[in-house]
Amino acid sequence: MDTPTALWNLTAGALIGMAYIVGLIFIVGIVYRIYLYLSTPAPLPIATTPAPTTVPGAAARVAGDVFLFQNLLKYDKPLWIGSWLFHVGLALILLRHLRYVLYPVPGWVIDLQTIGMYAGFLFPIPALYLLWRRFALKRTLYVSGIPDFGALVLLAAIAGSGILMKYAAHVYLVDVKAFVIGLLTFHPVAPPAQPVFIVHFLLVLALMLYFPFSKLMHAGGIFFSPTRYQPYKTLERRYVNPWDP
Amino acid sequence: MASILPIPDLIEDATAKLTCYPSKEKDLKQIDLPLARVPDWQHKAIEKFAEMLRKYKSLQVYMDICARCGACADKCQFFLGTGDPNNMPVARAELMRSVYRRYFTPEGRMFGAAVGAYDFDEAMLHKWYTYFYQCSECHRCAVFCPYGVDTAEITMAAREIMASIGVSTKYITEVIAKVYQTGNNLGIPPPAWIDNCKFLEEELKAETGKDIRLPVDEEGAEVLLVAPSADNFANTDTMMAYGILFYALGVSWTTSTYCNEGGNFGLFLNYANLKKVNRRIVDAARRLKVKRIIWGECGHAWRAGILTDTLNGPLDFLEVPHPIHICQYTAAMLKRGAFKLDKSANDDVLVTYHDPCQPARAGQLLEEPREIIRASCNKFVEMRADTIRERTFCCGAGNGLLTDEIMPIRMAGGKPRAEACRATGADVLATPCAICKAQLPEVMKHWKVDVRISGVHDLLVKAIVL
8 A cells, every 4th residue: 555545544534533532422412402491491571572472483483593583684774784694604505515414315405506606605704894893893793702703614615515516626526425424324434635625524523523512502501591492471371380289 | 863861971080989788708708608708819809700601692692792882882771870980881791701801711811811700809899899780781772783782781790600609799698688587678677568558457447448468377278469568668659559459459468587588699799699589479479388488569579579480489389379469369350350540539530650671671571550550541641762661761770779879870860760750740759669759859859859759559540449
């Protein structure tokens, strides 16, 4: 075996090992945090009023928060546009990436390909807007730390390396898919030998490693905000405090 | 629409020196708190923090999920009024999050300051003591937060942690001690309460010519009214209004000298006192064998009031078990046509309405007070849309800030309300909250707004034809 091949094998092995370790941390971390949110009691009714008075009403309020960012939509339009496009872009990009994971590729994933690509190209715009806003407003600059900038820079870098692969440093879909499915089925094969792909993949691993320990947990935590998911039922039935019934 | 006050430039430490007086030993003795800073206080505080995280989903989730987007930053009256960055809700909460990260997250333990994780040391405790007592737990930030993060939950937890290691404020602990001694926040002893009621009955006789009663400790009355003690002492028009209201309805009612206060300062300190202060209401209702409890014109009383069934219930010994606010009761009576009203009695004034934070943002009480005012007054004007209803501004003294040593904070915090009121040109600002009624006259005087502060029922009874 010549030196470059040995080096590549070593790199591929390291990547695969890292992917499994990070994947494990990602899953265990998220499951643990969600379990924490689920299992921690909410002792008192604290719905922010005016609040829905029924459970379906409260569910609709949370759905409005998750899909429409309704408080921002009502009261902070520029931030709403930036953050909503940012998140919708992310969602489309993630869905589009299902084609690297699923076999056979479902029709709706294929249908998403074009819009998913546009979302990928345009994603840096809201990401850069949010980054700019963080610097431009003295208020947000004051409360922003390394993790706040870091998360945005990381996402922008992932998007950048992804776009680069489409144009400057092409990677074959088949190779990517073999690699990803290999990982998922525990029969790992070497990744495509393309530096930009390796960088893209490493950045994603970094994001996954960071996710459960960071504010990115708002993705799961938004479902557990008592001021939003609690209906206001004080006049109907007794709310029981689990640790002081 | 531009903010009611221009968003200020950040002025670091603008209010860093404005702290409340610390508690006195004589008060702490009565409310089950350590008399001085406990030994090993840092460790004890972190233990208490861990306990709070286990007990409160809100705290656990709100420590984690804030994205620091800043949607709340310019929404707090104390930031708008002072420019101190630590009065931005997000920054206030970060004071607690930085300690959370340091002791409860792996990245904070590993990377410390680089990820915004800081020790709970003397300097941090001092920041907590300063800025968690410059928050009126008014919930306004929660209305603008994309996840509904409510700084009130964070401030309440921080205050409970501090109280557990012997750090609290004189005003709050003094008031709670008074409640346990006398039954009310102002420390009015039972004979004085009875005297005041007698005196007000004479006033009512002189004004109306009728024998309108303000009953005290009357067993078997239908209604126990828990009004703020300030209504008996300072806002006497509101106290007399309750009398006229029940007289007009022909409903028997009573106040209690064991519990002549709904306002619950335990809410500003810790769970144990919140529960204990509120218990008096239920005990008084049992002793007097009433059928229902009605909460008077008091914001924090209602905040604690809606928790009564949870804290001190079940209330199934009452015919009407759930908490009822006097505005809900009156509005329901209005709908039934129970009063004969002559609105023109209030024609001499233009009236506006100030939503107290707790009824508006925590107590679902937005329509009823307006229905009462509209039924009683021809001339009613709302303040700017972004300063009323769930977007109302705190009067600037809620949740234990109604104390003179932090007067600059109170006046700065009251400014958005003052400016919104000024813009209406109203003669009377009606509000159903004793703290607002104590704070707003000073705020309006300070910012030179010519308006009289009134209760909601004061206006109603002026229009009632007896």
